[in-house]
Amino acid sequence: MKIHHALIITILITFIISLICVSLFPSVQAFMQYNTLWNGLHHSLNVLNANTVDTSNGLPQIDSNNVLVCIPYLQYSDNELAQLKDFVNSGGTLMVMDDFGYGNDILTYLGIDCRFSGTPLLDPLYCYKNQSFPEIMDFSHSVSRNVKEVVLNHATALLNIDNSLVIARSSASSYLDRNGSGSWDEGELKGPLPVAAKMRLGTGIIILVSDPSILLNSMLVKDDNLLFIKNLTGSDINSGEILVDTSHLIRDPMEITKTKLLAIKGILSQPCALLGIVSLLFIFVSIYILKMGGSIGRES
Amino acid sequence: MILGRDFFKKIVIIVSITSCFTLAGLPVFAASSQENPDTAAVVFSGVSLFQLYAGTLDSVLAKNQQNIETDIQVSPFANVPPAVEDSFNNFLSSAGNLCSLILGLDSSVSDTKLLLQESRYTETASLYTEAFTNLAIAEENLDSIKQAAAIAGNQFMVTGVSADSGISVAYTAVQDDIQRLNDLLSLYRTILQEQQTEISNQSLLPSSDITISIDQSEAYVGDTVSVGGILSANGQLLGNRRIEILLDGSLYLTVNTDSLGHYLGSFQVPYWYVSLINIQSLYFPQAGDVSNYDLALSPSVSLKILFYTAVLTLQTMTNAYSGRDTSVIGQFNYGSAPVADERNIEISLDNAPFVESEVPAAFTQKISLPADTAIGNHLITVSGLADGRYSPVVANVNLAVVKAVPVLLTTKLPFAALIPGSFNVRGKLISSIGPVSQALVTITFGGKQVNAVSNNDGTFSAVIRNSMGFGLFGSQSLQITATPMEPWQTFVTASHNVLTVYVVNCSVFFLILVFLGIILPRRLKFRIVAMAKKKLPQTVVVTAPDLSASAVSSIAADLVAGIGRRDESTPVGRLFYWYRIVIRLVQKVSGLLLKPNQTLREYISDSGQATGSTGKIILEFTQIVEKVLYSPHQVTEDDIKNGQRLARKARENLGK
Numbered sequence: 018m019k020i021h022h023a024l025i026i027t028i029l030i031t032f033i034i035s036l037i038c039v040s041l042f043p044s045v046q047a048f049m050q051y052n053t054l055w056n057g058l059h060h061s062l063n064v065l066n067a068n069t070v071d072t073s074n075g076l077p078q079i080d081s082n083n084v085l086v087c088i089p090y091l092q093y094s095d096n097e098l099a100q101l102k103d104f105v106n107s108g109g110t111l112m113v114m115d116d117f118g119y120g121n122d123i124l125t126y127l128g129i130d131c132r133f134s135g136t137p138l139l140d141p142l143y144c145y146k147n148q149s150f151p152e153i154m155d156f157s158h159s160v161s162r163n164v165k166e167v168v169l170n171h172a173t174a175l176l177n178i179d180n181s182l183v184i185a186r187s188s189a190s191s192y193l194d195r196n197g198s199g200s201w202d203e204g205e206l207k208g209p210l211p212v213a214a215k216m217r218l219g220t221g222i223i224i225l226v227s228d229p230s231i232l233l234n235s236m237l238v239k240d241d242n243l244l245f246i247k248n249l250t251g252s253d254i255n256s257g258e259i260l261v262d263t264s265h266l267i268r269d270p271m272e273i274t275k276t277k278l279l280a281i282k283g284i285l286s287q288p289c290a291l292l293g294i295v296s297l298l299f300i301f302v303s304i305y306i307l308k309m310g311g312s313i314g315r316e317s
Numbered sequence: 318m319i320l321g322r323d324f325f326k327k328i329v330i331i332v333s334i335t336s337c338f339t340l341a342g343l344p345v346f347a348a349s350s351q352e353n354p355d356t357a358a359v360v361f362s363g364v365s366l367f368q369l370y371a372g373t374l375d376s377v378l379a380k381n382q383q384n385i386e387t388d389i390q391v392s393p394f395a396n397v398p399p400a401v402e403d404s405f406n407n408f409l410s411s412a413g414n415l416c417s418l419i420l421g422l423d424s425s426v427s428d429t430k431l432l433l434q435e436s437r438y439t440e441t442a443s444l445y446t447e448a449f450t451n452l453a454i455a456e457e458n459l460d461s462i463k464q465a466a467a468i469a470g471n472q473f474m475v476t477g478v479s480a481d482s483g484i485s486v487a488y489t490a491v492q493d494d495i496q497r498l499n500d501l502l503s504l505y506r507t508i509l510q511e512q513q514t515e516i517s518n519q520s521l522l523p524s525s526d527i528t529i530s531i532d533q534s535e536a537y538v539g540d541t542v543s544v545g546g547i548l549s550a551n552g553q554l555l556g557n558r559r560i561e562i563l564l565d566g567s568l569y570l571t572v573n574t575d576s577l578g579h580y581l582g583s584f585q586v587p588y589w590y591v592s593l594i595n596i597q598s599l600y601f602p603q604a605g606d607v608s609n610y611d612l613a614l615s616p617s618v619s620l621k622i623l624f625y626t627a628v629l630t631l632q633t634m635t636n637a638y639s640g641r642d643t644s645v646i647g648q649f650n651y652g653s654a655p656v657a658d659e660r661n662i663e664i665s666l667d668n669a670p671f672v673e674s675e676v677p678a679a680f681t682q683k684i685s686l687p688a689d690t691a692i693g694n695h696l697i698t699v700s701g702l703a704d705g706r707y708s709p710v711v712a713n714v715n716l717a718v719v720k721a722v723p724v725l726l727t728t729k730l731p732f733a734a735l736i737p738g739s740f741n742v743r744g745k746l747i748s749s750i751g752p753v754s755q756a757l758v759t760i761t762f763g764g765k766q767v768n769a770v771s772n773n774d775g776t777f778s779a780v781i782r783n784s785m786g787f788g789l790f791g792s793q794s795l796q797i798t799a800t801p802m803e804p805w806q807t808f809v810t811a812s813h814n815v816l817t818v819y820v821v822n823c824s825v826f827f828l829i830l831v832f833l834g835i836i837l838p839r840r841l842k843f844r845i846v847a848m849a850k851k852k853l854p855q856t857v858v859v860t861a862p863d864l865s866a867s868a869v870s871s872i873a874a875d876l877v878a879g880i881g882r883r884d885e886s887t888p889v890g891r892l893f894y895w896y897r898i899v900i901r902l903v904q905k906v907s908g909l910l911l912k913p914n915q916t917l918r919e920y921i922s923d924s925g926q927a928t929g930s931t932g933k934i935i936l937e938f939t940q941i942v943e944k945v946l947y948s949p950h951q952v953t954e955d956d957i958k959n960g961q962r963l964a965r966k967a968r969e970n971l972g973k
Contacts, residue, residue, distance in 0.1 A: 047351055055353045078798075080808035082692070082720055117350055141362030142369055144396045148362065149352060154391045159693075166394050170351050188391065189372070190365050200364070200483065220689070230351045239354060251693050257807070288788025288819075292826065299833055307841050 039274045046272045048088060048229070050263055055235035058261065064237060065246065067259035076100040081108035081221075082257025084250040088229040089119040091265040098126040105221035112250065114229035116173045119265075124225075127218060131178040133227055138174045138210060139199070140191035145239065148199075152240070153212055155186040160213070160248040164241040172228030174210035184249075185213035213249070224249055232261070361398050363473030367487035369395075370408060370466060374494035377416045378501070380423070385413045401472050408465035411458040415498070418455040422448060422505045429512050435601060437612045439524075441516055448509055452502065459498055466491050525550040525613040527560070529598045535621035537706055538588045542620060544570075545581040548600050550610050554578030558606070561599040586622065590708035594620045625654035625707045631699055631714040636749065638805035639718055640688035647699055649678045649710070661702045666716075667695050688804055690718050720807040721748040723756070725797055733816040734793075736763075736783040746775040746799050748806055756801040763793055763817070771799070786819060789826055793817040888952040889945060895957075895964040896942050899935055902971050903928060917943065931970040938963040 044052040050069050053059045062069065070077060070085070076097070079085055085104060087093075093101070101123065105111050113120050120133045140151035145168045153167040167185065174193055175183075191208035192201045201207065214225045226249070231242045250259055268276070284290055369388065376384040389409045397405050425448035432441040466488075470476070475488045528546040536542050544562055548555045560580045562570040564587065572582035580598070587594075600613040627649040637643035649660060656678050664672040664684060672684055682699075695716045703709040729743035742760055746753035752775030760767045762781050769779040781795075792814040799809045903920075904910060907927035911920050917939050925932045938960055944950045 055355065056351055078808075080810075082722075082807045141360075142365040142396060143391060143394050145354060146357045146396070147360040150354060150357065152394045154394055162694075168354070170354060190369060222691070233351060235354050288786075288791050292787070292789055292822075296829070299830070303833055303838060307838060 036278070039271060039278060042271065044272060044275060046267070046269050048090075048233070048263070048266045049268075049272055050261075051275070053234065055233065057234050058232060060234040061232050061237045062261065064243060065259050067261055069263045070260040071264045072097060072100070072262050073264040076104060079104060079109060079260060080257055081110070084110045084112055084224075084257065084259050086112045086114060086232075086259060086261045087120075087123065087265065088114050088232075088262070089123060089265050090267050092119045093122060093126075093265060095126075098123065102127055105223060106219040108220040110222040110224065110250070112224040112226065114226045114232065116171065116228050116230070118229075120225075127223065129216070129218070129223065131182075131214060131216075131225060132176045133225075134173045134176050134193055136173055136193040136195050137197070138169070138172045138187060138191055138212070138227070139194050140188055140208070141200075142190040143188040151187050151191050151212075153185050153187055155188070155209060156245075157184040159215065160184050160245060162244070162248055164244050164248060166240045167231065167242050167245045168236065168239045169212065169228040170230035170233070170236050172212060172230070174206075174212055175214055175225055175227050176211075178211050178214050182214045182216045183211040184215050185245075186211055215249075359396075361396060363469070363475070364483045364487045366395075366397060366401070366405070366469055366473070367466075367484065367491050370469070371487065371490040371494055373409065373412045374462070374491065374498065377412050377419065378494065378497055380416060380420055382413070382416045382420065385409070385416050389413055398472055401469050404465040404468040407461050408469075411461040411465070415455055415458040415462065418451050418458065419501070419505075421451050422455065425451070426505065426508055426512075429509075433512065433515060435612050437614070438516055440614075441512075445509060445513055445516070448505075452505055452509070455502055455505075459495070459502065462498075463495055466495065524611045525555070525600055525602075527598055527600050527613040527615045529596065529615035529618055531596060531618055531620060534619075535623055536586045537623045538586050538590065539705065540586050541583050542586055543581065543583040544596060544598070545579065546598055546615060548574050548578045548580065548613065550613075555600075555610075558600060559603065561601065563597045563599055564594050566595070566597075586620070588703065588705075589622065590624050590626075590703065591622055594622055596620055623706075625651060625657075627651045627654070627657075627701065627707065627710050629699060629701055629710045629712040631697070631712045633697060633714050633716045635717070636719045636721075637686055637716050638721055638750065639686055639690040639692070640804050641750075642683050642685050643716070645682045645684060645697055645699060645714070647676070647680050647682065647712070649701060651678070657704065657707055660704060660707070663700045663702065665698045665700075668698065686718065692718055692720060694718075721750050721805055722807050723748040723753045723799060723801060723809045725799060725809055725811040730795070730813055731815060733818060734762075734781075734783055736817060736819045737785060737821070739780055739782040741778065741780050742795070742797070743776070743778045744797065746771050746777065746801075746809070748801075750805075751775075753799065753801050753803075753806055756799045756806070759798045759800075761796045761798070762815070783817075785821070787822065788817065788819050789822050790816070790818040888954070888957060891957050892942070892945060892952050892960050895960045896938060899938055899964050899967050902968060903935060906971050928971065931967050934963050934967050934970070938967070 043054065044050075044057060045054060046052060047056040049057050049059075050062065051057070051059060058069075061067070067086075070079070076085075085101075087101070101111060105127065113123055115121075115133050117135055118133075121135075124131060124133075137149070138151055139148040141148040143152045143154065144150050145152060149171050151169050151172060153169065154165065156164055156167075174187065174191075186209040189208050191210060193206040193210065194201075195205050196202060212227045216223050216225075230236050231246065237243050237246070285294065373385055373388055376382075376388075392406060392409050395405065425444055429441050429444050429448070432438075432444065470488055473484055473488075475484055478485050480486075480489075525548065527548045530545055532543040546560075548558055548560065554574075555578050556574050556576040558574045558578075560572050560574060561568050562572065562582060562584065564584075569587070570582055570584045572580045574580045595617040596619075597617050598615040600610075602610045602612060630648050630650065632646040634643050645664060647662075649657070651657070659675045659677055661673070661675055662680075662682070663670060664674070664682060666684075666686075672682065674682055676682060695718055697714050697716045699712050699714075701707075701710040723746045726745045726747065729741055731740040734740050744758075746756055746758070752771075752773070754771055754773045754775060756771040756775075756777075758769045758771055758777045758779070760769070760779050760781060763784060763786060765781065765784055767779045767781055769777045771777045793816075794812050795815050796810065796812045801807070900911070900917075900920075903924050907924035909920070909924050909927075911917075915923075918936075921928075921932065921935050921939050928935060941956055941960055941963075945952055945956070
């Protein structure tokens with residue numbers, strides 16, 4: 018075997034192994050649609066009967082009955098923000114779920130004074146296992162149906178918001194750990210602190226939740242998180258569905274490759290591509306047959 | 318450069334190791350702004366527990382029972398060590414009880430003070446007994462609180478830490494609050510004991526007595542009732558004294574006794590829709606009587622209050638729509654009471670007054686929902702106002718405000734679409750509130766969009782002209798989107814799969830297939846053979862003939878069938894050409910075919926009967942062919958001419 022043959026074979030094998038690995042290896046990135054692990058959205062989307070939507074090429078037409086959920090871990094462009102504003106102004110419901118991302122950019126663009134604190138909300142007493150999982154037990158009438166407690170996961174709080182708009186608050190023992198000491202220090206904001214709010218904007222509705230993690234596979238099943246989300250989005254009353262915008266989530270290289278592979282698979286299933294593949298196969302098989310000449314089927 | 322097996326092995330090892338590293342490295346990309354709740358460490362906070370304890374005790378001291386009740390409500394969600402759970406619950410319940418008892422003691426102290434001012438010593442005495450009992454219970458609750466704090470202190474080992482530490486400071490705050498509560502209870506005990514001493518000094522005054530009676534034991538609201546009685550002190554009737562008539566403890570009427578100590582009055586039964594009203598008369602010593610007579614409160618007499626009640630049942634439409642009218646259906650059920658002709662009702666939406674109306678016993682009240690009513694459940698409250706003997710009645714019902722979802726019924730949709738070509742799509746839009754008219758219907762097929770507007774009966778029709786594409790055939794999605802004009806209707810979308818056949822593309826593809834599959838291989842084959850011939854020098858490889866029976870018969874069969882025949886431009890080809898003509902003649906005349914294991918000579922012999930005398934000519938030709946096939950003999954021009962002659966002769970003889 019000559020060296021260039023060996024190199025080509027090596028590259029081909031590596032490429033094929035990589036493709037197989039990417040296809041078979043489970044998605045581990047947080048908030049990914051195909052991630053079935055604790056930090057994915059796979060089961061949650063099924064339970065909520067929700068779908069994903071990719072807004073990177075513009076916001077598709079969404080019925081005003083539907084709720085568009087944004088988890089802004091990546092920055093929205095001005096064009097995208099303008100589309101979100103149009104969606105809300107045309108009567109749509111936008112739910113911004115953020116903790117340490119770019120949620121404030123959306124709020125600024127929409128002209129809302131409220132802000133995501135961006136500082137960890139800790140509750141050493143009313144919590145699930147430890148203070149990074151604050152338990153919320155104070156709800157307004159609009160979301161309290163069958164909801165007693167909601168568990169957050171590494172959340173933050175909402176600041177500068179009118180009391181009448183708040184629909185969920187943390188307990189009195191919670192606080193914003195500004196200096197990251199893990200305990201309350203003088204000058205740090207103490208609870209109760211708002212963690213969810215709902216307001217009208219034009220003819221639309223804006224819902225703010227200071228922790229997107231409650232949508233995770235492992236969190237949605239905790240306590241009354243599922244009912245809380247249903248009450249928030251009105252999904253049990255409305256005939257609309259929940260659409261999660263996945264285009265502003267952080268993706269690792271494997272996730273990007275996985276998505277691209279799926280896109281290529283989609284393209285290859287198009288009639289034109291299929292025609293091309295069939296033609297190429299046909300040409301290669303014909304060349305092979307011709308190269309072999311009359312020796313096929315004959316004894317040597 | 319030729320590579321050995323070792324080199325190839327090395328490449329495989331490198332690829333495997335690279336793959337392993339790639340796989341092992343992947344989970345590192347997982348984000349960390351969340352934590353797995355199932356594997357998270359359990360951490361309890363003593364500081365926050367003691368802060369809660371101190372906060373609760375502060376609420377007890379501030380007599381803020383609501384705060385304590387809130388703490389008790391959320392206590393099941395507190396993250397406390399299992400060993401402290403029971404004492405934690407005891408602490409909160411004891412704090413709740415203590416707060417309520419302190420409030421009671423407060424009230425007892427102020428009540429006794431008031432009663433003493435009004436010279437109501439008998440009542441004061443019974444109040445003291447109750448207050449002392451409550452004080453004892455309060456002290457027991459404080460003991461439970463002390464115990465719970467001690468258990469938590471042991472669990473978090475407060476005694477072993479420095480006094481400046483957060484947990485120690487929090488624990489000290491709890492102990493300070495416990496001490497303040499202890500002091501508070503001691504203070505109550507002292508006050509009550511002082512007041513008790515004062516009573517015993519004042520209880521030597523002459524006691525007064527008052528009686529009460531009413532003319533009827535039951536009355537409707539609004540009726541008139543007479544009340545009367547006698548006021549006396551130590552057997553002496555007290556005339557011209559002011560008597561207060563109390564209804565359920567509140568002053569309602571004032572009358573005076575006559576000169577013989579009798580009093581009489583009448584009052585209208587208030588419109589209080591309660592089952593009983595307790596009536597008492599009170600003599601309160603005034604002016605010169607203050608130091609001479611004790612206060613007199615009559616026993617209580619009960620007046621049964623009668624009024625008409627109704628049960629109001631409500632119903633709403635299954636779904637209501639923002640901006641549209643909906644109805645509330647109600648029914649007043651009066652039971653055995655007379656039915657009111659009309660009642661005034663107030664309807665409120667989410668506790669905001671909405672409509673007022675006068676309605677009969679069974680009614681259907683239309684309400685117009687504002688266009689901006691939010692989607693979701695709303696509370697409708699209907700209050701039937703009190704009217705004379707009719708008591709007020711209130712009922713609630715939920716109203717679900719939704720958007721109507723139209724159903725898209727396609728009445729004409731093709732199973733298959735030919736491209737180029739066109740097809741018609743017809744359908745109807747119906748929602749739960751009737752046909753959807755004037756809705757914009759957008760039909761998208763193969764990247765082409767056609768718009769239509771629905772008619773008054775909800776029907777729509779559109780013609781789709783198919784445009785060329787690159788596909789062959791397959792299922793293509795036809796998407797229909799309807800956007801209703803009314804705010805109460807929602808957007809609807811539906812998609813159908815239509816088998817699409819690109820006729821032109823299919824034809825072209827078929828031609829390509831024919832070209833690639835049939836014509837091209839043939840052409841290429843000829844060219845390849847010609848090229849090969851040009852390239853290869855004409856060498857003759859002489860090999861020893863294989864003269865085994867099977868080999869001989871195989872060569873013969875090949876020769877006859879023409880497989881692997883040589884070019885007829887060569888001498889051998891020309892000779893065999895003429896021999897094949899002869900063999901085909903023999904096949905036709907004899908009807909026999911050359912068998913797989915048969916030699917040429919055997920075949921000629923078997924067909925001898927049919928060929929007759931010509932058989933000799935054929936045998937002669939066969940011998941020439943055998944010589945060429947099975948010996949190194951090279952075909953000469955004479956062989957060819959001889960063969961040609963013999964073949965022509967055989968054809969003439971056999972009449973072909």
